[in-house]
Amino acid sequence: MRRFLFMCSVIFSTVFHAQKRPDLIPYPQSVTMQEGKFIIPETLILNDKLPKEETEYFKKRLGSGVKFRNSSKTEGIHLMYMPFPQPKIPIHPEEDKEKYTIDISPQRIFITSNTRQGYFLALQTLAQLFEEHKEDREIPALRIEDQPKFAWRGMHLDVCRHFFNVDEVKQYIDYLAMYKLNTFHWHLTDDQGWRIEIKKYPKLTQIGSKRKESMVGAYVDNTFDRKPYGPYFYTQEQIKDVIKYAQQRHITIVPEIEMPGHALAALSAYPELACTKGPFEAATKWGVFDDVFCPKEETFTFLENVLDEVIALFPSQYIHIGGDECPKTRWKECAHCQELIKKNNLKDEHGLQSYFIQRIEKYVNSKGRKIIGWDEILEGGLAPNAAVMSWTGVNGGIEAAKSSHFAVMTPGAYCYFDHYQGDPQTEPNAFGGFTPLDKVYSYDPIPSELNAEQAKYILGVQANLWTEYITDFKQVQYMIFPRLMALSEVGWGTSDPKNYKEFEGRVISQFKILDKMKVNYARSIYNITGKVFPAGNGISYELNVSQDPKGIRYTTDGTEPSINSQVYQGPIAVSKSLTVKSAYFEDAQLKSAISFQEFKISKTTGKKITLEQQPSENYSFGGAFTLVDGIIGNTRQLGKTWLGFQGKDVVATIDLGQKTNFSEVYFNTLENKGSWIHLAKSAQIFVSDDGNSFKMIKEIGKEEIKNSQGKIKLNVGNQTAKYIKLKIENAGIIPAGNPGADSKAWLFVDEIGAN
Missing domain, CATH: 2.60.40 (Immunoglobulin-like)
Structure with missing residues (x-):
């Protein structure tokens, strides 16, 4: 009999401990499975002391599947809430504001938190459990102890290239809330449109909120729809409504007002703020443009007045001031700018950018707020209290953290959701790049270069959605889902790339929820x-x-x-x-x-290849092997088949394994000036038998490369060699008159072959 009881105990224990982990995203810090199940009743009885707004949100999210009734009694209650027991001395009150526990027993559900925000996050977890067990109505008994690793867990939305109405923005905020993101970065002004009502400057929306047409298709096609776009903007009353909506979901909205670059829409309304007389119009192309705000007193007065109205609307601690991709062409040619550089003993135009940002920061600080900007605000020296949003890679965040400035990590290689998420040949047209779900999930926001003390300055992580190629809200949904789920778990601090397949299974389970919501998510995972x-x-x-x-x-x-x-x-x-x-x-x-x-197989395909300089992190998929993998890059898609180098030459050495005969060498390079991509300046081909001593056998210049439109095929005569070295020279600094003038040009290269 004892043996029988022992065996039953072992069997029960095995079944109990083998219970499936819940399909939660983000996965909590600690989940302890317990004995028994909570049977979801037809009517869920709620303690009437539950925080009202958050509880109403929970009821609305569950929909008609569960009925609810409030009760003041303590017996028979299904859902209860109370604060954590308070220690005599508060410990980390700010860090613990999102902390919560959930205890689910067969009798009831007990939520503990110190704040309504923590309670709200607990309800997101609970809602997923209810949705997962909607059919069997049996939630396993468990205990969850949870809080996020990062304070800033954000998503960005560009409403300038394409506009999304108030209801759509609210839906977007709901998606963030579902997966416990807490920051919405609202990109409200850019070259292609000004989207926020400023009462002191009505022409910003009368003129700057519309453009005569829009670019369509791939940038290299240079085609337009010939349809007026706009006027589209949010009134201040609409913005107040969205802010209140976000606050009810414990989401902070950080507004972005771009400066000193990306200013064409503003200059179309107020041309006197530029270095030249204009006239200007809101941009119809995508890209970067030379006309920017001129750092003169009337410009600062204008921007301070704009910021006054923005600060009065938005209660966020941070105001985003852009600061990225500001060409210095007009400043170099402007007598006022050059005089300002001399008067303030600035080194150059980069120093003038720092002067501009520091003046704006001082004003924002005087209003009790802080600025955050893209990592170009590091140019010429960072403003004293500024935070950095590191997008060009991780270096901006590293530099900021090492100098005791806060940073939000949003590198394009992992966090740009306008990139392709599946094979570009089977996906809708996107901006470029290749950022699939597993790559987002693999990201660690804390760079390995930082020590423990420096790492404290990493506020968190954010993904960005630029909308050049996203024309409606269905496409917004497609581009953020399911990648938003991976971002959510990265920001929560529970992602584990080694267990990606397990995460993938939880994502597929979440699709049932998105189906119910009629969300147009990407099925690239299939x-x-x-x-x-x-x-x-x-x-x-x-x-x-x-x-x-x-x-x-x-x-x-x-x-x-x-x-x-x-x-x-x-x-x-x-x-x-x-x-x-x-x-x-x-x-x-x-x-x-x-x-x-x-x-396309050639004599270099699959051979060993080394690069003297590595490609940009944003365009490095597959590494050096991409250049000998037998795949010719699509010139209309900067997806996973191209390597991109900003300001660097490509020097590639291919080991053929043995002495090999060949008479032709080929490679492809790109031109897309609107995206700062220029054809190579020159190219040289070398051969060697020992890998040390190389002899040049062919050289071509800029004109020959231009005439070939980047598709280079070179007759090198009859050659026999073990090594081929190809040096492809970057165009260098972009000349005046081109988008991105005075910046480093991009060089894109794909397959290097020999026949």
């Missing part, structure tokens, strides 16, 4: 992804899918895959030029988009 790697003397192509890989079918003869096509059983050896088409099938039905990858 599509097949491919990875190229060297194998033997060539390459292999590995296919992956979030479901059972046995459902993958593929072809290599150009035909469309069907249920009767080859079953994927492992990496596909690619030894000749061909196209692999693949798709996922379930129950004999096509469940994914058809993915296709064309390979």
Whole structure:
């Protein structure tokens, strides 16, 4: 009998401990599964002392699936709340404001927190548990102890390139609240439109909120829709309404008023604020433009008056002042600017930018607020109390933290949601880059270069959604979901890239909630992804899918895959030029988009390659091997097949493995001046037998590269060598008259081949 009881105990214990982890996002810091289940009743009885606004939000989120009734009694209550027991001396009150616990027993649910914000976050967790168990109505008994790692967990929305109405902005805020983000960065002014009513300057919205047309398609196409856009803007009453809505969800709105660059919409209304006379108009193209605010007294008066109205509207501690991508072309040519540089003993125009930012910061500080800006505000010296939003990479955040300034990490390589999230060939047109779900999930906001004390200056993490190619709110939904879920868990501090597949399963579970809400989320997670790697003397192509890989079918003869096509059983050896088409099938039905990858095989394909300088973090997918992976980059998509170098030459050495005969060398480079991408200035080809002593065999200049439109094929005569070195010279500093003048040019390169 004892043995029987012991065995029952073991079986029960095994079943109990094998309970499935709940499908929560972000996953809490601590979840302890316990014995029993809470059966969701038809009517949930609530303690009438629950914080009212937050509880009403919870009831609305659950919808019609559960009825509610309030009670003042202590017995029979299903949902109760109380503050944490208070210590005699408060400990970290600011850090603990988002802390909460949830205890779920078979009898009731007990939430503990010190603040309504903590209670609200607990309700987000509880709502996910209710939604997960909507069908069986049995929530497992458990204890959750939870609080976020980072104080700033943000999402940005650009409403200047394309506008989104108040109801859509409120929906966006709801998405943030669902996944415990707490900061909404509202990008309200830019070259293409001014979107906030300023009563003192009515022409900002009368003139600056509209443009005569908009660029459509890829930038290289240079085509326009020929349709007037606007006027679109938010009245101050609408902004107050949105702020109140966000406050009810414990979300801080940080407004952004761009300066000194990205100012064309403002200058179209008030041209006297520029260095030249104009006239100006709101930009119809995307990109960066030379005409910026001139740092003269009437400009500072204008901006201070604008900020007065912004500060009166927004209660946020930080006001975002932009500060990015400010060309110095007009300042160099402006007598007033040059006199200002001399008068204030500034080093140059970068020093003038610092002067500009510091004046604005001093004014904002005088109003009891702080400024935050993109990492270019570091140029010429950082303003004394400014925080930095590090977007060009992690270096801006590192520099800020090391100098005891706060920073929010938002590097483009991980946090730009206008990038492609799936194979660019199967995705809607996007700005460029390649930032899939797993890459977002892999991000650690604290750079390894910082010590523990410096790391305290990293406020948190944010993702940005620029809307050049996002024309409606359905596309906004598509671009943020499901990547917002990965950002949420990164910001909460519980992401674990080693367990990405487990996270992916929780994401798929969350899709049921998004389906109920009719959210147009990206289904790229279901599509097949491919990875190229060297194998033997060539390459292999590995296919992956979030479901059972046995459902993958593929072809290599150009035909469309069907249920009767080859079953994927492992990496596909690619030894000749061909196209692999693949798709996922379930129950004999096509469940994914058809993915296709064309390979062009040459004598360099799959060979060892080294780079003297590494590409920019934003455009480094696949590293150096991308240049010999057999894939020719699409000139209309700056996705995963190009490497991008800002201000750097490309010096690549390819080890062919043995002495090899060849007579042609080819590579591709891009031109897209609106995005600061310029064709190479020159290129040289070298050969060597030992990898040390190289001989130049071919050189071409700018005109020849321009005439070839970046598609370079060079006859190098009959050559025999073990090593090929290619040096591709960057265009250098962008000349006046071009977008981004005075900045470092980008050089994009894809496949380097030899035949």
